[in-house]
Amino acid sequence: MSLIFDHIAELHSARSWGAVLDAGTGINSLRWLRTLPASELTAVTGAELMVRRMRDALGPSPAHERILTGNWADPAILAGEKFDTVVADYLIGAMDGFAPYFQEEMFTRLRALTAGRLYLVGLEPYVVDRPSTPAGDIVFRIGHLRDAVLLLSGQKPYREFPLAWVEVQLERAGFAVVATRRFPIRYRARFVNAQLDMCVHRLHLVPDDLRDALAAHVETLRAEALAMEAKLGGLRHGFDYVVAAEPRTIS
Numbered sequence: 001m002s003l004i005f006d007h008i009a010e011l012h013s014a015r016s017w018g019a020v021l022d023a024g025t026g027i028n029s030l031r032w033l034r035t036l037p038a039s040e041l042t043a044v045t046g047a048e049l050m051v052r053r054m055r056d057a058l059g060p061s062p063a064h065e066r067i068l069t070g071n072w073a074d075p076a077i078l079a080g081e082k083f084d085t086v087v088a089d090y091l092i093g094a095m096d097g098f099a100p101y102f103q104e105e106m107f108t109r110l111r112a113l114t115a116g117r118l119y120l121v122g123l124e125p126y127v128v129d130r131p132s133t134p135a136g137d138i139v140f141r142i143g144h145l146r147d148a149v150l151l152l153s154g155q156k157p158y159r160e161f162p163l164a165w166v167e168v169q170l171e172r173a174g175f176a177v178v179a180t181r182r183f184p185i186r187y188r189a190r191f192v193n194a195q196l197d198m199c200v201h202r203l204h205l206v207p208d209d210l211r212d213a214l215a216a217h218v219e220t221l222r223a224e225a226l227a228m229e230a231k232l233g234g235l236r237h238g239f240d241y242v243v244a245a246e247p248r249t250i251s
């Protein structure tokens with residue numbers, strides 16, 4: 001289904017999945033989790049729109065599944081409940097849009113929710129330092145332009161967190177990291193178009209005197225990035241990561 005979900009299944013091996021929590025649900029993670037022999041499946045999202053998209057793409061919930069809409073910053077969400085397996089698939093990087101400044105606290109919530117294993121999937125930030133390769137540089141410029149347009153249109157950009165930071169937060173929250181793996185990324189034309197279309201769809205919200213210049217810049221960057229993507233067979237830059245962690249036992 002995906003290299004990352006295959007890897008998690010391999011890490012899980014013969015363990016029972018039991019009651020599973022998809023703490024940052026979406027079409028990809030829920031589609032995969034529905035294929036597993038979980039006794040119960042709970043999927044949480046911050047957006048009603050996500051629930052509609054999942055229902056359209058995946059159909060109605062099977063009997064053992066519940067989909068909840070809420071905000072992890074609300075202490076009442078799943079208070080007191082525990083799950084054998086918790087999946088946090090690109091949750092932390094999406095949190096700024098729902099509960100800014102709550103990312104660290106989220107690790108404490110995840111610890112309280114996890115009885116067995118946590119699998120955390122994230123994207124190493126690629127908008128921090130200017131990369132040294134042409135492919136990396138163009139991915140960096142696309143990310144910066146997207147974030148600039150989001151800010152100029154009054155919206156929040158994504159905020160991904162590095163693997164090293166995640167490992168520290170897991171340890172602080174009372175987890176022991178049991179496995180870590182990086183998955184190098186090759187960005188394709190679909191990524192280029194999705195990120196730059198996101199800019200185009202927000203141009204009506206940016207200040208009037210910047211709109212035409214930004215619109216032209218988006219298309220220049222798109223042409224440059226698509227030509228490079230075709231020439232190089234993809235834009236290799238950065239990595240996704242998977243961390244498996246378990247509640248630390250006090251000895």
Ligand SMILES: C[S@@+](CC[C@H](N)C(=O)[O-])C[C@H]1O[C@@H](n2cnc3c(N)ncnc32)[C@H](O)[C@@H]1O
Nearest residue numbers: 024026028029045046071072089094095098099
């Ligand atoms: C990038 S999406 C996750 C991708 C998803 N796993 C998939 O299969 O494509 C992030 C998810 O986390 C949810 N989320 C982010 N912050 C949240 C918060 N504070 N409370 C609840 N859900 C949140 C979003 O609503 C969304 O469902």
